[in-house]
Amino acid sequence: YDRLGITFDLTLGESFYQPMLEDVVEELKERGIATDSEGAVCVFVEGNEAPLIIRKRDGAFTYATTDLATIKYRREKLKAESILYVVDARQSEHFRLVFEIARRWGFGDIDFRHVRFGTVLGRDGKPFKTRSGDTVGLESLLDEAVARARAIVDENDDAKPDGPELDEATRAAVAEVVGIGGIKYADLKHNRESDYVFDWDKMLAKNGDSATYIQYAYARICGIFRKGRIDREELRRGAGPVRIERPVERALVVQILQFPEAVDAAAAECRPNFLAQYLFETANRFTAFYDECQILPERDAERRRGWLLLCDLTARALKLGLELLGIAVCERM
Secondary structure, eight states: OTTTTOOOSOOOOHHHHGGGHHHHHHHHHHTTSSEEETTEEEEOOTTOSSOEEEEOTTSOBOHHHHHHHHHHHHHHTSOOSEEEEOOBGGGHHHHHHHHHHHIIIIITTSEEEEOOBOOEEOTTSSBOBOTTSOBOOHHHHHHHHHHHHHHHHHHHHHTOTTOOOOOHHHHHHHHHHHHHHHHHHHHHTSOTTSOEEOOHHHHTOSSSSSHHHHHHHHHHHHHHHHHTTOOHHHHHHTOOOOOOOSHHHHHHHHHHHTHHHHHHHHHHHTOHHHHHHHHHHHHHHHHHHHHHOOTTTOOOHHHHHHHHHHHHHHHHHHHHHHHHTTOOOOSOO
16 A cells, blocks of 8 residues: 555454444344345345345354444444445345445434445456466566556657656655556546456557556656756746737647536545546647647746646646545656
8 A cells, every 4th residue: 555655544454344343233133134045134125135244143143244234333423424435346146235224323414435446457367366376466566567667758858859867766656656546547448337358558658548658747847947948937926927829829829728627526526537548638738839849948038937837737637636646757758
């Protein structure tokens, strides 16, 4: 989790709820929600042929019992108003029943949402596994991503016209950011409910819908300010109206202004692919703007200042957007 930049405010494992399970079963029975059936305790839901078992014949509890206990605890102790379950789409029916029972139990004021996701597939169209057929370990996946990214970083840096720019430590740091960012973006850019094929080449592509492409756009902007020895803070302090003269400028401005909408939509629908698509399109529009507008050589001071401000705004949108997806950036690549 440290390597992925993930932190948790509070973690309560399944064992934490174990002492509560018997009380959950008894309370549901007392309220007439659960009944004894062939030695087990079940909840029958209208329109569903099979009941949801909350205590088996042998006295063992089920995942459903634990899920119901967590709902009670989160509402009464943590004062939860909304609970999101980020779980495989194949568990949709399970959560539909759990949510229905929770509402009957008196927790209908909670906004329950199953944020379901699809399956990662290999190129053969089957669930992604190693060559031996084992489940792919995350640590080894990250290691391979960083190793592949390092090869790309070395190749690109060695091929620069004026010679390599990055020292060993910087190359290693960039590879870590690009490799891990590539895996994250490849997962988040898809509709979360859809299955997708895991593809290393697309994941780390410098051109195309990848984190690398977006990170490179950000690094390119940083390079403009570095090469021109321009203080971005000073540029912002002296900011004024920007003169829009070309279609590529207008397209970039309009795109930047849509950043809040993209973030709001992604959050409201629990669909990070909305934000990922926005960032990819922003990088595309910046590339078109960069190709047409010779920023640093521009002799018109007002036009040059406006272009630099557009570069700065683009960089800020790209960096913040990637950070919201849990992806870092580099000022040099």
